[in-house]
Amino acid sequence: MTTLLVIAKEPVPGRVKTRLTTRYTPTEAAVLAEAALADTLQAVRDTPAARRVLVLDGTPGAWLPPGVEVVPQARGGLDERLAAAFAGCSGPALLIGMDTPQVTPALLAQGLELATGEASFGPAEDGGFWALGLAEPDPALLYGVPMSVPETGAVQRQRLVDAGLTVCDLPLLRDVDTPEDARLVAAAAPGSRFASAMARLARAGAR
Known part of the structure; x- marks a missing residue:
């Protein structure tokens, strides 16, 4: 059973x-975070998978949106929360965050398809990763x-290699962390909710 996972925080100010x-x-x-999350979930909804x-x-x-199950995050550090997310899966799974509203169903489908081999990995501009796919979630x-940290992606990818997995790389994407990230991602996805939210804030006089 193929699974698409999104790990996210409720978009609450502060x-x-x-x-x-x-x-x-x-x-x-928080408005920008909600828009990014909505874009991400729409892409997930539009991607073929047995579970979302x-x-x-x-x-x-x-x-x-309808059709997306919700489960609570586990306690602990981010590594523990990601591990727990995979622990709830049976069969190939692809996990992404809420920080890449420019992601498309085509990219997610590619990541999930590659994950049915052994592993897929989506590196992020900041040194982290935006996607991780595993044929057998472990x-x-x-x-x-x-x-x-800047070496997160390199360490995670090496962990997969050290486990003897064949890793297929996905395209490099930019996470939305800083205002400059937000500007560049909005420009890369002009039709997104995120880009619309950025434009509304600009019209409202956000600096």
Whole structure:
């Protein structure tokens, strides 16, 4: 059974996208986070898969589309929460975050298809990763990987290689972390909810 996983936080002001608050208010940052999450979930909805699961820290809102299961995030560090997300899967699974609203169903389908081999890996511009696919989800492949540091992606990919897995790489994408990231991602996905939210904030006078 193929599974698409999205790990995310509820878009609550002050709890999400805090690095955007060098330019935006916490409420504006949450608006952008909600738009990014909605874009991501729409892409997931439009991608063929047996299961679509949102692994959520918080409570679902109006942004949740039909057809997506919601399960709570596990406690612990990000490596433990990602490992727990995979532990709930049977068969090939592809996990992404809520930080790449430019992602497309075609990219997700490619990641899931490659994951049915042994593993797929989507590197991020900041040194992390935006996607991780496993043919046989094994939480041990994530435990202890240092998260949110420049070497996260390299360490995670090497962990897969060291486990003897054939790793197929996906295209490099930019996560939305900083205001400059937000500007570049909006420009790369002009028809997205995220780009529309950025434009509304600009019209409203956001700096």
